[in-house]
Amino acid sequence: MRVFALLLAVAASLVHADERRSGYEFMSRSTQAMQDDDTSNPAMLWVLDGEALWQAGKPSCASCHSNMSGMKGVAARYPAMSSGRLMNLEQRINLCRTEKQHAKPYAYESKELLSLTAYIALQSRGMPIAVKDDATKGKALYEQRQGQLNMSCAQCHDQYAGHRLAGSTIPQAHPTGYPVYRLEWQTLGSLQRRLRNCLVGIRAEPYGYGSPEMVELELYLMSRARGMKMDAPGVRP
Amino acid sequence: MAARALLRVPQRAKRGEVIEIRALISHIMETGFRHSERGASIARDIITDFRCTYNGAEIFRARFYPAIAANPFITFTTIATESGTLRFEWSGDNEFTASESAAISVE
Amino acid sequence: MNRRIFVLALALTPWMRTARADAMHDAMSAVLKGATPREGRVKIDLPPLVENGNTVPFSVSVESPMTERDHVRSIHVFNEKNPQPNIGDFFLGPRAGRAAVSTRIRLADTQTVVALAQMSDGSWWSGSANVVVTIAACTETV
Numbered sequence: 423m424r425v426f427a428l429l430l431a432v433a434a435s436l437v438h439a440d441e442r443r444s445g446y447e448f449m450s451r452s453t454q455a456m457q458d459d460d461t462s463n464p465a466m467l468w469v470l471d472g473e474a475l476w477q478a479g480k481p482s483c484a485s486c487h488s489n490m491s492g493m494k495g496v497a498a499r500y501p502a503m504s505s506g507r508l509m510n511l512e513q514r515i516n517l518c519r520t521e522k523q524h525a526k527p528y529a530y531e532s533k534e535l536l537s538l539t540a541y542i543a544l545q546s547r548g549m550p551i552a553v554k555d556d557a558t559k560g561k562a563l564y565e566q567r568q569g570q571l572n573m574s575c576a577q578c579h580d581q582y583a584g585h586r587l588a589g590s591t592i593p594q595a596h597p598t599g600y601p602v603y604r605l606e607w608q609t610l611g612s613l614q615r616r617l618r619n620c621l622v623g624i625r626a627e628p629y630g631y632g633s634p635e636m637v638e639l640e641l642y643l644m645s646r647a648r649g650m651k652m653d654a655p656g657v658r659p
Numbered sequence: 660m661a662a663r664a665l666l667r668v669p670q671r672a673k674r675g676e677v678i679e680i681r682a683l684i685s686h687i688m689e690t691g692f693r694h695s696e697r698g699a700s701i702a703r704d705i706i707t708d709f710r711c712t713y714n715g716a717e718i719f720r721a722r723f724y725p726a727i728a729a730n731p732f733i734t735f736t737t738i739a740t741e742s743g744t745l746r747f748e749w750s751g752d753n754e755f756t757a758s759e760s761a762a763i764s765v766e
Numbered sequence: 767m768n769r770r771i772f773v774l775a776l777a778l779t780p781w782m783r784t785a786r787a788d789a790m791h792d793a794m795s796a797v798l799k800g801a802t803p804r805e806g807r808v809k810i811d812l813p814p815l816v817e818n819g820n821t822v823p824f825s826v827s828v829e830s831p832m833t834e835r836d837h838v839r840s841i842h843v844f845n846e847k848n849p850q851p852n853i854g855d856f857f858l859g860p861r862a863g864r865a866a867v868s869t870r871i872r873l874a875d876t877q878t879v880v881a882l883a884q885m886s887d888g889s890w891w892s893g894s895a896n897v898v899v900t901i902a903a904c905t906e907t908v
Contacts, residue, residue, distance in 0.1 A: 678863075719856070725848075725872070726850065727872070728820060728821040732870050737861055737863060738861055
């Protein structure tokens with residue numbers, strides 16, 4: 423009997439554990455509407471630039487990856503191991519730039535890098551997130567208390583997800599829509615920019631752009647969202 | 660990079676039908692009320708005027724102020740009268756100009 | 767903060783508020799040119815609680831048959847507490863079919879937004895909406 427009760431409890435917790443929601447589902451109807459239509463989603467302006475950049479340079483992205491359909495599902499698989507190290511989509515793009523195009527890497531949050539990332543991410547819209555690599559390191563960072571407020575990511579995004587922090591609802595940390603057009607920023611930004619905002623929010627020293635900690639955290643967040651559908655480039659408050 | 664614009668104009672419409680038009684354009688819409696971290700004021704840089712013509716005749720015009728959000732988005736309506744071209748023009752500070760067109764076929 | 771400055775700031779707060787409400791009043795007077803608007807016919811759609819004041823979906827519509835003889839000429843939108851009272855001016859006519867315009871606006875604070883509409887007979891109508899703006903969580907210094 424006791425075993426049965428225990429099994430029930432485990433089953434209940436499993437059901438509970440599967441009640442995952444994306445940031446999109448936590449948004450107001452009006453912000454969802456802004457994302458839903460490609461002529462009202464401001465992130466699509468960056469996609470237009472990404473489309474142009476895809477064809478630019480010698481060789482261009484298109485010279486190697488002739489067909490854009492080859493990019494289907496790629497954004498849903500990053501961060502991933504590539505050339506012996508874990509890298510996110512932005513780093514993978516820059517690796518192509520330096521090694522194949524013999525060009526300078528784009529800076530983080532530059533219009534060029536965001537545009538290309540958005541264009542590539544769009545090809546995975548509606549596809550399930552499918553990162554594969556081990557996210558243990560990122561999980562440890564997610565659960566680690568830090569900063570002057572001595573808080574961990576988990577405290578807000580697991581314990582208090584769905585509650586309100588000032589005017590915003592705290593989402594569950596499932597990054598299905600990045601890069602996102604954040605209403606607060608009034609521009610497109612990467613997941614790392616968003617994570618840096620969180621870290622500043624708990625008065626912690628934010629990890630640097632492209633640092634191993636950032637990429638490990640990204641991988642862990644994407645692994646939490648495994649199987650959820652990509653909705654990039656999204657709109658978030 | 661040049662300004663980008665996204666339009667939504669129905670490709671086909673019935674004569675006399677009221678159609679909704681949407682126009683979105685990339686622009687920072689710097690208010691002129693902000694300061695840099697060092698305290699210097701950041702100059703205003705906004706789109707001030709928007710205009711839409713239908714086969715050359717103006718059907719809608721707007722004047723924007725700094726309270727219009729970045730990447731201005733606007734929707735309005737017009738009656739589909741005849742096949743032709745809708746032209747959209749934006750202009751503003753620092754000699755900003757941009758234009759975009761869309762074709763409509765009216766039956 | 768020094769206590770004297772604090773007391774001064776408190777004393778100034780209502781004055782500043784009036785100053786900004788006055789700015790809106792002045793901006794409206796500049797458009798009305800002596801006319802007195804009647805309340806009604808103008809409807810503003812704003813979310814009652816804004817997710818982020820930097821980008822707020824805003825719609826305004828005016829009851830009108832939108833015919834050659836009876837239509838809306840223009841709609842003017844104002845705010846009470848931004849650094850500047852104007853939001854946007856929209857010019858339309860009978861070819862619009864409907865008097866309905868949407869855009870996205872910035873709202874610095876919880877406040878009232880007012881829209882004035884001028885009809886083809888020269889009459890003015892007004893509508894308003896109250897909106898609660900909260901500060902976004904975890905904002906940044908770049």
